[in-house]
């Protein structure tokens with residue numbers, strides 16, 4: 001047992017209370033997904049300087065996005081942008097991407113550390129609970145954390161834990177003891193410190209890898225993005241975007257309700273081996289354009305600071321990519 005703090009036990013008991021092992025079996029039998037054709041993408045694929053764009057839209061759009069994105073490629077890792085005709089296609093591809101990384105890390109290090117966001121991301125993970133992944137993924141090796149969490153009880157409608165539990169975790173055989181929720185009995189400050197301690201235990205026991213910079217190196221971070229370009233609970237113009245020592249910080253005046261949250265900091269986000277930035281809907285096209293297109297004022301949005309040591313893959317639907 002890597003971590004026996006009240007945090008881990010709280011998450012364990014709360015997960016056990018509502019964990020229903022029969023449910024995922026039912027889903028795996030009912031699913032027609034195994035015979036489904038692959039998502040419509042790869043109509044074109046362009047690589048240059050470590051940055052590639054893969055999409056279903058016209059070659060013109062691809063080329064335009066390609067050239068305007070040249071300035072955003074980082075030295076630190078590979079960056080890819082995938083554009084899907086529909087959010088359904090995006091979800092199919094995201095499931096395969098996640099399952100492939102799970103297999104790779106389980107083989108490589110016997111564990112797969114996955115970090116979730118709240119919001120619409122959870123819905124985009126829905127294909128993972130169906131065939132073939134419900135049976136082919138080694139769920140027992142998954143270790144699940146949150147990039148940010150609202151400081152509310154776990155059964156509150158604002159809880160990212162509750163959202164992920166209902167929409168994803170309750171339908172896959174992840175071990176309840178490998179789901180690391182925040183301690184909701186603490187203040188925002190206390191919960192952030194406690195979560196950081198939890199992660200330190202996971203690094204010490206090699207469940208989470210460590211980067212050369214000394215920050216935890218999660219295998220996969222699944223990030224959503226708000227229409228204002230925020231990621232995790234790192235909001236435009238907030239000083240927390242510059243936090244470079246803490247692993248987990250707290251915020252008490254989040255512009256997006258509820259106000260009290262804990263959040264991973266950018267050094268932790270950017271130490272990741274893989275980041276998927278999952279963005280759907282035309283309402284986010286402006287922020288996507290600011291991050292990937294030609295921006296008059298680059299570097300203003302938190303999402304522009306996502307630059308992992310490893311690979312960054314954008315999963316966009318047509319609406320989100322409409323301004324590229």
Ligand SMILES: O=C(O)[C@H](O)[C@@H](O)[C@H](O)[C@H](O)COP(=O)(O)O
Pocket residue numbers: 117118119120121148149150160223224225226227230231232233256
């Ligand atoms: O707790 C949160 O608020 C989320 O973790 C947050 O960071 C989310 O990922 C974005 O706000 C996007 O949310 P949507 O995808 O719902 O727009």
